[in-house]
Amino acid sequence: MDTTLSSTVRGDGSRRRPGGPAPTRPTGRRDSRRPAATAAEPRAPRSGPHHWFAERLLAVLSGRRPVHSLLGHTVGPAYEQLVTLAPADPFRDRLRPVVRQCGRFTPGPGVIEAFARIATGDRVSAMAFRLEQGPDLRWRCAAVEIQGPRP
Template identity: 85%
Template sequence: MLAVVSGQRPVHSLLGLTVGPAYDQLVSLAPSGPLRRRLRPVLRHCGRFHPGPGVIEAFARIATGERVSAMAFRLEQGPDLRWRCAAVEIRGPRP
């Protein structure tokens, strides 16, 4: 996801790895997200929470130079036991 929202990979590369509105969220985030048009992003820290079986809510802190952004996403395990992104949100530093 980081490669997509930073413009390093096309959004359609995550087509089979998303469900529900997550793909549409990525389509809207990728061209104008806070991780575009800056230095190459570096993953600083990840964390997770398991609210129930088959669900992971995760976050990542991402640095681009001196700036730090946050990405939160929800992963859901499908009947085929594959994990897919169901929601994503990115918050960046305010100018």
């Protein structure tokens, strides 16, 4: 008898031909339902240049990163705005500020106008910034604005 064509019996009693597709469920499981999602499941990863820039901008404004870390990611006037905003420490506090929400509006090709809600304890502030895509297809910040309660 040719063993390559005969089916094999697995531990759960089902049969499978050698070289056939792998099972899609754990051994011994007979139903097709998927496990229920848990409450502690992590959020979807944030993506997009506006999320990336919001996190970096908050790190600079909270004093966790130096202003010059955004030098290649800003254009003239925006970098000057950061130089004047950073010493004022708008988000420096005992509690670490976090980006709670980040959204964007695309007024045209190569331009993103974004906002970020920043939570520091029970206080909420907002940042708005404009990203422009250069000829090298890299996104750079062209303007920054901060609103909300400050310490």
